[in-house]
Amino acid sequence: MTTVAAYAAPAPKAPLERTTIERRAVGEFDVLIDIKFAGICHSDIHQAQDGWGPGIFPMVPGHEIAGIVSEVGSGVTKYAVGDRVGVGCMVDSCRECVNCAAGLEQYCLKGGPTWTYNDTGKDGEPTYGGYSEQVVVDENYVVRIPEGLSLDVAAPLLCAGITTYSPLKHWNAGPGKKVAVVGLGGLGHMGVKIAHALGAEVTVLSQSLRKKDDGLRLGADHYYATSDPDTFEELAGTFDIILNTVSAPLDFSAYVALLRTDGTMVNVGLPEEPVQIVLQTMFGQRRSMSSSGIGGIAETQEMLDFCAEHSLGAEIELIGADRINEAYERVQAGDVRYRFVIDAATI
Structure with a gap:
C-alpha cells in the first residue's frame, strides 16, 4: 500500500478538502500512474452532492486522468x-x-463496470479517483495518450471526449448528416469539435446566443437560441441526430420535433430528477429517443487517436487544487469555458 495526497469530499455536499488515501500495491498486471492532470466533470459534482443517489464517502472524484507511468507489474505488456x-x-x-x-465494457452485464471512483472494487475496497497524486490501474483499463495531444487538454477527453465520440460514431455522424448539439459546455464543446471533424453539418442549440462566437470557432455551422420560440418552428424536421449534453430536464417533445424521419435524439446528460417523454411526438416520423454512456476501452483509444489526428484537445482552464470548490461553484453557474483541469502537482 502507498499513501498519497488527494482531495476528497468527506460527506455529501461538503466542501472538498486535502487528505491522504491508500493506493494498493502494484500487482502483476497493474500500472502505477503519476497523475499530472485531472479534469473536473459535472458528474463529479452530481456524485459528491449525492445527486444520483447515495455515494461512498469520503469520496475522491475524478475520472478524466492523464499522467505518466512510473511503475509496472511483472506481467504488464502494454x-x-x-x-x-x-x-x-x-x-x-x-x-x-x-x-x-x-x-463494450461500459455496458458490462454482470453488475456494470467498476467505476473509477464512488464504487467498490473486486477487492472490496472503495475506488478513489483522479483528484490525487497517483493511481494504480489494471493495464487493460488504461489508454495511451498520443504524442500529438498535450496531457492537460487530453485529460477531459477521457470522459467528455468519449461520451460524445461514441454516440456520434454509433449513429453515423458524418458527411451528409445534420447534427445538433444541445448545450455548449464541457460535453457540448467536444461534441461540436468531434461532429465537425467527422464531416457532419453541425448546429448548436443553446439557451442564448452568448457563446455563439465560441460555437462557430469550435466548428459549428449554425447557432440558435432555444429561448427563442421561432427556433423550434424554423428547425422543425431538420436533424438526423440531436446530441443532448444537458443534465437538466428539457421539453423533449419540442426537441424531438426537430428530428427528420428516422432521426434520433441521443441523451448523454443525466438529470438528477425524472423526465417526461411524450410518445406521440415520435410516432409520426419514426423518430427515436435514445441514450449513450461512455465508450469501451478500445473505442476510447480510437477516440484519442482521432483527436490527435485532428488536433482536438479540450478547451480548458487550468487550476490549482486549492480552487476545486470554487470550480464546482462556477461549473454549476455555467462559468467555465469549457473544462476545469486540476494541475495535480498542486495536490
Missing part, C-alpha cells in the same frame, strides 16, 4: 515506465460477459 497514459470512467469489469468480450 505499457512501460515513462509512457503517457490516461484513465477514464472505469477501472475494471467482469471481462466475461458478451458485452465485455465485444469491447
Whole structure:
C-alpha cells in the first residue's frame, strides 16, 4: 500500500478538502500512474452532492486522468515506465460477459463496470479517483495518450471526449448528416469539435446566443437560441441526430420535433430528477429517443487517436487544487469555458 495526497469530499455536499488515501500495491498486471492532470466533470459534482443517489464517502472524484507511468507489474505488456497514459470512467469489469468480450465494457452485464471512483472494487475496497497524486490501474483499463495531444487538454477527453465520440460514431455522424448539439459546455464543446471533424453539418442549440462566437470557432455551422420560440418552428424536421449534453430536464417533445424521419435524439446528460417523454411526438416520423454512456476501452483509444489526428484537445482552464470548490461553484453557474483541469502537482 502507498499513501498519497488527494482531495476528497468527506460527506455529501461538503466542501472538498486535502487528505491522504491508500493506493494498493502494484500487482502483476497493474500500472502505477503519476497523475499530472485531472479534469473536473459535472458528474463529479452530481456524485459528491449525492445527486444520483447515495455515494461512498469520503469520496475522491475524478475520472478524466492523464499522467505518466512510473511503475509496472511483472506481467504488464502494454505499457512501460515513462509512457503517457490516461484513465477514464472505469477501472475494471467482469471481462466475461458478451458485452465485455465485444469491447463494450461500459455496458458490462454482470453488475456494470467498476467505476473509477464512488464504487467498490473486486477487492472490496472503495475506488478513489483522479483528484490525487497517483493511481494504480489494471493495464487493460488504461489508454495511451498520443504524442500529438498535450496531457492537460487530453485529460477531459477521457470522459467528455468519449461520451460524445461514441454516440456520434454509433449513429453515423458524418458527411451528409445534420447534427445538433444541445448545450455548449464541457460535453457540448467536444461534441461540436468531434461532429465537425467527422464531416457532419453541425448546429448548436443553446439557451442564448452568448457563446455563439465560441460555437462557430469550435466548428459549428449554425447557432440558435432555444429561448427563442421561432427556433423550434424554423428547425422543425431538420436533424438526423440531436446530441443532448444537458443534465437538466428539457421539453423533449419540442426537441424531438426537430428530428427528420428516422432521426434520433441521443441523451448523454443525466438529470438528477425524472423526465417526461411524450410518445406521440415520435410516432409520426419514426423518430427515436435514445441514450449513450461512455465508450469501451478500445473505442476510447480510437477516440484519442482521432483527436490527435485532428488536433482536438479540450478547451480548458487550468487550476490549482486549492480552487476545486470554487470550480464546482462556477461549473454549476455555467462559468467555465469549457473544462476545469486540476494541475495535480498542486495536490
